[in-house]
Amino acid sequence: MKKISIILSAFVLLSSFTVLNTVWTNDDPHSQLGFTVTHLGVADVPGTFNDFDAKVTSSKPDFSDGVFELTAKVGSIDTRVEARDNHLKSADFFDAAKYPELNFKSTSLKKAGKNKYKLTGNLSLHGVTRPVTLNLEYRGSVENPMSKKQTAGFKVTGTIKRSDFNLGSGFPEPMISDEVRIEADGEFVK
Template identity: 45%
Template sequence: MATWKNDPDHSHLGFVVRHLMITDINGRFADVDIDLEVANDDLSDAVFSMTAKAASIDTHVHARDEHLRSADFFDVTQHQDLTFQSSAVHLGAERAGTITGILEMRGVSREVTFAITASDRITNPFNNKETQSFSITGEVNRSDFGIGPNIPAAIVSDRVRVAANFEVSPA
């Protein structure tokens, strides 16, 4: 098994929620670490581990970010990390498929399945390292994780769309 790590400059963990049933609000977690343990080129044995610092939430509005860090939502003083640990990766011929694993937010762990697409592996011309990228998309319900339990879905949607894009190279 080889360990691959994400390149923070080419990695993004974002989300979208609906506000007041009118507009989409985009955000991200700025501090994200992703490890990939893998031996097979087809990724059949791949294990992804992700840790995002909850306090690094960024929606480009300081007051909103502070509210999201509070006990009303992520409670970052008590729950500093969001984590994901994959249990299965299934890719088809087009290098697209599913990734299943345990997502933990605010101390609540749930099994989730997202769509995943993998690029071909290339040699990065800037650092001569073997590099591969991944795109992961899906949805979670914030209420399943105890996030914003007193905030009605009419104000902030329960459904949260997730999108992660990242590059990894051998550590």
């Protein structure tokens, strides 16, 4: 009996030092991964990647220790114009046959205000991996009344340069802006 008490005490003591990470995954119908470029210097053209998975791993309720990961299928690009989408999938731009996915994994998260963070990580796109820093807003957590699951909301915004990833080098500015604005919104469930 004494042996069991010692083992249980040791287990409880060791468990108190264990940090439990929770994995949150994006809720597809309530998440979107979007981008916008400027065409001819006069009009914004938006698009989305419709097939993507994202997850957040965190042990803190405010996600201040969160690790954010995303994988998107390049072939799911959608700008509402099929001919343009096919051109973007070609070797002129994303070369979806050779580079079928884009990936992001965060490396740091720094507080930038109430529920606001600077999210830095490595973006792999078109065979190139580069560090990028984006703005992250934690929009809160609630229990979804339909699914009864705990749900957290995030908004990510920022700008990358397509030239950093060798995308569309045959199409200079102002035909297509070098700057690509990113805007992603997501609901995540645990």
